[in-house]
Amino acid sequence: MKPSLRFSLPTPAQCGVMDKKASETVGISALMDRAGWAVAQAVRARFAACRVLVLCGPGNNGGDGYVAARYLERAGWPVQVASLAPPREGSAAMEASSRYRGRRTAFTAENARRADLVIDALFGAGLDRPPATEVMQVLWAARVLVAVDLPSAVSGLTGAALAEGPDYRMSVTFVRPKPGHVLFPGKEIVGELVCADIGMPEACLAEAEARIWHNWPGLWHVPAMSPEDHKYRRGVVSLCAGQVMPGATRLAAAGARASGAGLVRISAGEGAAAYRLGAAGLVIDDAPLAELLEDERRKVWLCGPGLTKDEVDASLPLLLAAKRLVLADAGALGWAGNRPEKLHGVAVITPHIGEFTKLFGAPGDDLVSAARDAAQRVGAVVLLKGAVSVVAAPDGRVALNDHASPALATAGSGDTLGGVIAAMLAAGMPPWEAACAGAWLHGEAGLRAGNWPIVEALDAHLGDARAKAIALACENENLAVKRRA
Template identity: 40%
Template sequence: MPREILSVAEMAAADRAAVERGAPTPVLMERAGEAVARAVRARYAHRPVVIWCGPGDNGGDGYVAARHLRRRGWQVAVEAAYPPATDAARWAASRWKGEVRPLSDAPSPGTLYIDALFGAGLSRPLEGEIAKLARFCQSQPLAIVAVDTPSGIQGDTGRPLGDVAFRADLTVTFHRRKRAHVLAQGREACGEIVVADIGLWPAEHPDLFENDPSLWAQRFPWPAMDAHKHTRGRLKVVSGEAWSTGAARLAARGGLRIGAGAVTVLSPPNALAVNAAHLEAVMLSPFETDADLAAAAERADAVVIGPAAGVGEATARNLQALARTGAALVVDADALTSFRQDPEALFACLDRDDVLTPHPGEFERIFPGLLDQSPERIAAARQAAGRAGAVVLLKGPDTVVAAPDGRAAVSLNGAPWLATAGSGDVLAGFIGGLIAQGMESFEAACAGAWIHAECGARHGPGLIAEDLPGLAPAVLAELFACR
């Protein structure tokens, strides 16, 4: 079942709904604190533990965790930044019979610290003794476990609220990941993330999900027993001029490896010989004008345009011609930049089956200012998809895929080895190949991004883009075995 990602407000609503259905806040707090203690026991050897407790329910979770750890024989002390200020926190504190002392200004490296000061809903910067403690922790090799989010990290953006925030080796959150747990800056501050079930109900109409196979695997386009190449989809990829052909071939090979039955590189005449010398299973077809290109793509199910296509009017005209063929378009790289002076002309060509695949620089060129104006990348990608009327895949370590209808997904399996020239061209080919096989464009973009990242992670150091298509079969075989 797809796993939704919640905003701070949505998580608060889930808590309220549980209370309304008969699960009192102290019961939920008991489950949460026990989950924290369980995660600590599973990952750390016995050592002294200090739990920093704040005034709210996050602090209440800390008091419960302290009780459960001590019951298991751990040496536990609580350091309270403030007295408990909610009914549930007061209840939890009253059940803790151990030591409570003020915050220390010099934590010890030999102790495990649990940050239960403030949760994801914090709305103001850390200050006073807590800010001082956070600064001290940044300079020391301390083992820190965070409850919900590291204190000072805003739950909807993953960014510090001020100039300082805690960082954790392990973060235990509840029910579902929040946005801070999936966006790169927050994810880095959280360390390992454990999501504990505390008995809440799923959201009724979720529209933000973790991008993994649970989101799209049931609709993956596996071939039928009687399949042949023409029933497995026709993908075409537009090549650049003679000295800029490799990117299109990478995209074409990606589309072929992901399962498209017939893949063709559409090539300018001066690049035909270069392309022909490097292509085997991928076919080759010439074009001279934009009208020729549209004719060559007339029977395509999907077309990739942009990888090393050249920036300028010719590429813009080629895209506009392709838009009239009815094929789904995957618009990447140079095809995006060719519209930087007039993004609306690009949007006028698109429909909801098309996919734009910008990295942040290309995103800025066609959606100027949107990343700066939005609170986080999810909101920016959603606004971009609405503006373009097409699916937008915003690349990064936390790749976001957004559809015009508001659905969005965030990848959690980003691999740093993918930061290499040509990697994005293969991704465009993966997405185009899946769309050509009949996969819905939002799901194809999600699946392509996830498979692409898995390929990068499996290879690891030394990865180059040429490796990626050959890594896809092993990933696909595992998906097929689990279908």
């Protein structure tokens, strides 16, 4: 199913496509006027009237700035505009500049220091290189900064800091946030994010063909309970057990059970006796793995948590030969080393940054491209775990998950996540959707668990997290139906 445009995060290049299409229908001047008005309204809603300096660049972002200055001046605010460079003759920005009849001043750090509030309408999301030193000196001189679209020293594509710049109190973007608003460090630099609806036709957004999405219920749909459910319909999750670190396997199994798996079974072999001392609802198998794979109902397997390289070597090739749906994590990633091709055939891998670097090399500033390339290379969904997790599919789809808590930064949290994703796979969700849902549910449980929880505390919140995800997806679907009507 094609993801909803509601959750799309268009790149700066895709925004250019969108604007070009809009110029043929609505007209750039009309959209620019709405954008500038939205900036002025956001400023007026959050600040008392004060001395404002609007820094305007030569492009459309600068045009939005001229419009914002005009509306703030009309509301009685003391406003000045400082232009970095004049707009191009005949452009919508030039028209916006000509309609602003207020005070203008020089583009200097001294003028920025005199203002109570500085609005950065210089470059928006389109810059891909560090701004000039002159620009950064002016921005650093500001006491309070508001960005039009995106701070000038932040990449709209990657969220990377293009130069060492100040933090902003607020950023006002339009139509949809960009990846740079969601990814760190941009996410911290932008301050409060306001996304304004400026009447961009949905057809223009569709023309941009976004391939990056904000991870949220409605992008995917977790199966709800049904009166006809039984444990096999809800899905069986099987785990390969480790003899040296059984705790990781236990945590993954608990995550799968708590997030709705119908049945969770641990393939423990000769170590089955130790696992039977755990939760009563777990099924512990001591038969050889090859024998267990004769049961066709056991389609989904989690391989890696708590496993040594030898244990992975004895299990993962068998799972892949049996054409099982495999989530590989932890020990399985270490087993592959720097040869990701050894993982060909798995459905999902969930590396943290260290594991990713050993497998594929350091990702650099562009986490999206790195995860996307890795997914294509290994032929599996890659969930690159981090403060904002990146979920990439081999076909190029990417979701950014920022629905999480620093409380998840505790040992064993990744094992729980593996169990949650496995439960989603067992419920019949496709791998990319299952990984997206698992990341969101895991994050919701972390938010509900409060400050400084131990990893076992997450399990108590996974059922409510799943119920909330189902409810939110229904709300989003109802809103979409109303808009179409």
